[in-house]
Amino acid sequence: MKTYQLPEVKIERDKDRCIDCQVCVRQCAFEAHKVDEDGDVYSEDEKCVACQRCVSLCPTNALTIKDNTPFVKDNANWTAETQKYIWKQAETGGVLLTGMGNPKPYPIYWDHMLLNASQVTNPSIDPLREPMELRTYLGSKPDKIDIKMVDGEPVLNTKLAPQLMVKTPILFSAMSFGAVSYSVCEGLARASKELGTFWNTGEGGLPQNLYEYGPNTIVQVASGRFGVHSEYLDAAAAIEIKIGQGAKPGIGGHLPGEKVGPVVSRTRMIPEGSDAISPAPHHDIYSIEDLSQLIYSLKEATEYTKPISVKISAVHNVAAIASGIARAGADIIAIDGFRGGTGAAPTMIRDNVGIPIELAIAAVDTRLRDEAIRNRVSVIAAGGFRNSADVIKAIALGADAVYLGTAALVAMGCHVCQMCYTGKCNWGIATQDPYLEKRLNPDVAAERLFNLVSGWSHEIAEMLGGMGLNAIESLRGNRLHLRSIGLSTEEMDILGLQAAGSPMA
Amino acid sequence: MKRVYTKEEACIGCRLCEVHCLTEHSRSKNIIKAHKKEFPRAISRVLVEELRPVSFAVQCRHCDEPVCVEACITGAITKDESGKVVHDEEKCVGCWTCVLVCPHGAPRRDLERRKVAKCDLCPDRETPACVEMCPNRALVYEER
Structure with a gap:
């Protein structure tokens, strides 16, 4: 059946920079890049999923993937996306499949919350100079603890x-x-x-x-x-x-x-x-x-x-x-x-x-x-x-x-192209194809994950210190350290937050 | 001595090692110029052997007892004090005897210049270009 779906991205290849090395051809499991009999490399926009693998590996920065959202006549109801879904289903009769998380522009409440920091009346803490506890324990805690004294030392009885x-x-x-x-x-x-x-x-x-x-x-x-x-x-x-x-x-x-x-x-x-x-x-x-x-x-x-x-x-x-x-x-x-x-x-x-x-x-x-x-x-x-x-x-x-x-x-390399369900992940992540899987070297993956979480942990320590806290457990459920901005009273009520500008209660 | 070793399980067959080897051995060392404007074009001294999903980069192993050195009819290939197998382009007559005898298929034929090209471990760099530019750490430069 002739597809009515329109290419959503445009692959731009700067021919002055492209050296026809074919790295893009080898890297694209979706076959968006091809090489002809003369060794000239070319691209097919409609196959591109915008995973950016080729762009990342191109040694001369000759490639750019651009948004090419199809122009459909101005209509807030029948957008390019809604029409795309209908075309797809009219061609396949199936359930629309996708990968990754919800991409819709629902409110992101994190961006409507602001953190507190200490000024004058309680000092902030510098986590580089003073102890900062990010350690926590996950599990059931007792309703109360019973302690008995043994030789003058407290011993936990619970x-x-x-x-x-x-x-x-x-x-x-x-x-x-x-x-x-x-x-x-x-x-x-x-x-x-x-x-x-x-x-x-x-x-x-x-x-x-x-x-x-x-x-x-x-x-x-x-x-x-x-x-x-x-x-x-x-x-x-x-x-x-x-x-x-x-x-x-x-x-x-x-x-x-x-x-x-x-x-x-x-x-x-x-x-x-x-x-x-x-x-x-x-x-x-x-x-x-x-x-x-x-x-x-x-x-x-x-x-x-x-x-x-x-x-x-x-x-x-x-x-x-x-x-x-x-x-x-x-x-x-x-x-x-x-x-x-x-x-x-x-x-x-x-x-x-x-x-x-x-x-x-x-x-x-x-x-x-x-x-x-x-x-x-x-x-x-x-x-x-x-x-x-x-x-x-x-x-x-x-x-x-x-x-x-x-x-x-x-x-680890994912660019959220939402094609996980195809098994053709060019980054070697959501795939079982041995050729593709090799692209994620576990050494590199482990190092990148370690770096990310270390970086975030340092930032959390800094923010905690700024609030004058020296342990992550002191912050848990401490909603007075948050203020809301741009939320309705119902949302603030559910979140248990006061508006930015309200004093410490 | 330090050698370039390949980690077959991490090689993704992108052949960027070849691209960067060629660039490193070009006159300009500019990737675009080296590939598009220099004639004769430099050639890569590393070759990715591939039968998907298996692939790995092959370059001169700098053998302890190099047969190419013994076989070379003009004395163009020698083993220096550091253990590196070096190739003197001036002396090379392009007879391809080293190509025939190398058990690794490492020497490459530069047909335009009628000379052999082989890995020199990038004397101008601390780490050979292929190792440094490999996007998946499939090549390592180390003593074993």
Whole structure:
């Protein structure tokens, strides 16, 4: 069928600079660059996905990828994008698929929050000269502690629940082996070990070669139960039950059979070449009581030595659900906002389901405090954290720590072209093609991730110091250190924030 | 001695090592000029061998017992004190004997100048150009 879709980008090749070295031709899995019989290199705009791989590797800067949004007659309703979707579906009859997080221009509440700093009346702290504690513990805290004195020394009498110690309140989000390449998993695992934090296997199981990173690994138990067995649970530092994902709340997952090669097959414990389908719900969880059974099954299986996390997407009733999860016995609740990423999701779901993580953190923290059970769980927030300021604002709103997914991928080379579901990732990230996967050297990936999180941690320390705080735990849920700007009173009410300019209450 | 080693598992077959080797061995050392305006054009001394997904860059191994040195009919190839196998273009007559005997296929034929071109480990640089410019750290320059 003749396509009516119009090229969205324009590839500009400066012929004065191009040396016909064909690096772009070799690097483009989408075949947007070609070479003719005379050795002349040329490009085909309609195949380009704007992943910028060719631009990054072109040794003479001869390439520029430009926005070429098709001109359709001025119409706020029937935009180029809406028409594109209709053409696509008229040609395929299928569901629109996409990758990465919600790109729509919904409000980004982080950009409507301002941080406090100390002036005169309480001194700010210089983190380069004075101790600054970014370490925190994730897990259930007791309602009260009982201390007895032994030989004049206080000794803790209360048995504490297992805790995850993170040296910085930044963890790597669940990204499954299969959706992402082995190199990504290795990069995340190695960086986590160096940083003193954790990475998360997602639902793809833990590749055998990465068991040595178990002490820095959170393993997931998802609705498909891929790769779940006793050694997998034993290897991990914590176990996460995945109920939902911010990019596609309410639906399951589908890893196409083409991505299930020998290693993915072994790791996921499914036949090579078979589709890995994660059901939308866990078929054994239809209530908080059922969830509690799974939480305690996992606790029994690991002899109460590991915290159990439950990950949900941020949806309308997130606060009540979180309360149920806390009461079901979870040690950690991970909440994934609607800007959270994915390897593949139906476009309509990614772009229209869920709520912003900012509102979800505030709603959950408030609810758990009101019910006096905030101490029973730690809250990890996820879904589109772009920089250290977003992280510190999330902690001030009430999160214990955050998960980075997209930012970690961007650090490794991702340019958010949203083509993950094609398996042709030119950056070697969202692919299982051995030729493409080699493009991500795990040494480079681990180093870039380490650098990113170190940089953010330094910035968080600086901002904390500016507020006169010397520990990240002193900021958690301390919303007086935030002020809102340009928000409605309803939004401020949910976020629990005062307007910029209001005095310290 | 320090040699260039290839990490096959990280080589992505982009061939940027070849581009930068050619540039480094051009007269101008300007990448665009070297490729478009210099005649005869310099040639790369590194060659990426590829059978996807496997690929790796091959250049002179600077062997401990180099057969090319023994085979060279004019004495153009010698092993210097540092262990580097060096090639004197003045003495080279383009007989291609070294090309025939090299077990690595490292010497390259410069057909326009009828001379052999081989890796000289970039004497003007601290790290050879191919190693420094590899986008995926598939080449390392180290002592082993």
